[in-house]
Amino acid sequence: MAVRILDKIKTSQDRFEIRLSGSGGQGMIFGSVVLCEAIGKEGAKNVVQSQSYGPEARGGASKADVVISSEEIYYPKAMKLDLLLAMTQEALDKYYKDLKENGILVVDTSLVTEMPTKDYYGLPFTQMAREEAGHVMVANVVALGAICALTGIVKKEDLIEAVLLRAPRGTEDRNRKALEIGYNEALKLKK
Template structure:
């Protein structure tokens, strides 16, 4: 990988987009040894409404800190898709939650049952963000599975390891089916 990857994880406040961004950045930066910059939108919109976290991954030094031409987009809600998909590159990868995102205005979008699988298989919708990370890593290989698992384990509350490991597994399984 010798390019700059701009990844945007978007959803609504409370869906764990910032946590997912931090985990992805840690996986890429600390465990995969890439350069990373992670940022997010804060504020009223982070208390419900659309929320986003961005991660830039590169094997080169990262100067400009913002994502403006998105290579990989995750949208967990319709509002997030509507608000944050405008600067997705034409060859960019989009992963959306098939339950919450109904209308997408471009072809090739991966509609995956992220929230549904979280509810049905893990029993809590909260881990949908981890399923999404697994799916993104599986589809794009932007981070290694090993590093992602390490990062997930280092950033989640104690006692939730099994559920999160299961979520990650589901994510990679969904990616394999793409």
């Protein structure tokens, strides 16, 4: 007699799973590390970060996952995403299937054109980084600002502090600005 367990289980335990995805060089790993540090700072939440390694991380789709819970995190890898950030079309196509029903999809509309759903938050992160923050390199930080505004999972001040701690010297202003514009623009989108 086969016992059905999987059908009965509600997976929404106290657990929030974020995937930052794009292509190698877009700073997805940096973003995930910063996010971890900002969220874990207070000690109230547990966070675990993991990333794709090896040939997979060279060009092509690159991903970094962050799992957040106020309880002990058992399984450290993402099971069903609560939030997916897709900075490229390839990443979106590859990882959209891992997003939970009613999960939050955030896309960089400067690079992603074909959406699998109407239910998403879109901002041109790369364009915003280049034109408003001063450098395309900080597109990931613009996106972090947006995630912060959309989820409230992390305090903006903590996120800024964590970004500045790890950002190369001399890029502080650029990073601060990137985070602010991402945050402010996303707030306007928030439903």
